[in-house]
Amino acid sequence: MLTNSYFHVAADTEQAAADCATLMLDRIREAIAERGRAMIALSGGSTPAKLFPRLAEGEVDWTRVHVFFVDERMVPPTHEASNFRLAQSLFLALPPVPVANVHRVRGEDDPEDAAAAYEAEIAEAFGLDAEDEEIPAFDIVHLGMGDDAHIASLFPGEAAIDDLDGIAAALYVEKLDAWRVTLLPAVLQAARCTVLLIAGAGKAAPLEKVLVQPYNPKQYPAQLVRHNLEVHWFLDQPAKPSEEGMSHGRA
Numbered sequence: 190m191l192t193n194s195y196f197h198v199a200a201d202t203e204q205a206a207a208d209c210a211t212l213m214l215d216r217i218r219e220a221i222a223e224r225g226r227a228m229i230a231l232s233g234g235s236t237p238a239k240l241f242p243r244l245a246e247g248e249v250d251w252t253r254v255h256v257f258f259v260d261e262r263m264v265p266p267t268h269e270a271s272n273f274r275l276a277q278s279l280f281l282a283l284p285p286v287p288v289a290n291v292h293r294v295r296g297e298d299d300p301e302d303a304a305a306a307y308e309a310e311i312a313e314a315f316g317l318d319a320e321d322e323e324i325p326a327f328d329i330v331h332l333g334m335g336d337d338a339h340i341a342s343l344f345p346g347e348a349a350i351d352d353l354d355g356i357a358a359a360l361y362v363e364k365l366d367a368w369r370v371t372l373l374p375a376v377l378q379a380a381r382c383t384v385l386l387i388a389g390a391g392k393a394a395p396l397e398k399v400l401v402q403p404y405n406p407k408q409y410p411a412q413l414v415r416h417n418l419e420v421h422w423f424l425d426q427p428a429k430p431s432e433e434g435m436s437h438g439r440a
């Protein structure tokens with residue numbers, strides 16, 4: 190089988206984020222060269238705070254880059270928990286990425302309305318034919334992974350993990366007692382390039398399970414992207430899985 194998973198283990202989170210940014214910038218430049226634009230989807234959380242400033246330093250024609258979000262907390266765009274706010278402050282306002290190229294989830298709106306509007310905005314940006322139920326192929330999907338192996342806002346046990354047709358959905362996350370809007374599995378799996386930035390000792394055990402355990406994304410949602418076209422796992426030393434785990438991941 191073609192090797193599709195690449196493990197990049199760095200000494201620390203800063204270096205892992207720098208390595209992740211370097212690859213993302215390469216893929217962005219390649220997409221622009223090949224297709225005239227780059228369509229990328231970013232996650233939130235804590236590790237992006239180290240990644241985003243590195244992206245902002247990149248030598249890229251940002252007018253040709255469209256930025257979407259893998260998921261969003263249903264809060265206003267100025268709220269400290271907003272994934273948009275994090276990206277805007279550390280990345281998007283700096284190169285700058287044209288406002289029209291930033292496609293945020295309207296976290297201030299009703300979740301279902303926000304999800305429907307976001308799905309429509311994605312369909313328009315990609316020129317999708319709604320009747321054909323086309324799935325958009327992002328050039329890059331950037332993910333983190335929780336210590337419960339969640340990605341995006343797809344947490345263990347989430348019914349939407351079985352939704353292989355939709356583009357985005359509003360989900361009430363019991364564990365957080367909060368609403369989220371998230372991209373759905375088919376979109377995450379359609380990415381040309383998938384990068385996961387995973388850091389900290391707390392991630393080593395769940396990552397090992399993601400790589401070694403039989404495919405069961407309801408239990409280990411990060412397994413959804415294990416066999417994507419091109420998957421890059423950017424890790425710091427504490428998050429490093431076993432050699433067995435990494436060889437499973439490459440299989």
Ligand code: 6PG
Pocket residue numbers: 232233234235236237259260261262272332333334335339340341342387388
């Ligand atoms: C979010 C993210 C979420 C994140 C993981 C890992 O909105 O919180 O999309 O899926 O990627 O929780 O977060 P860390 O970056 O803190 O490891």
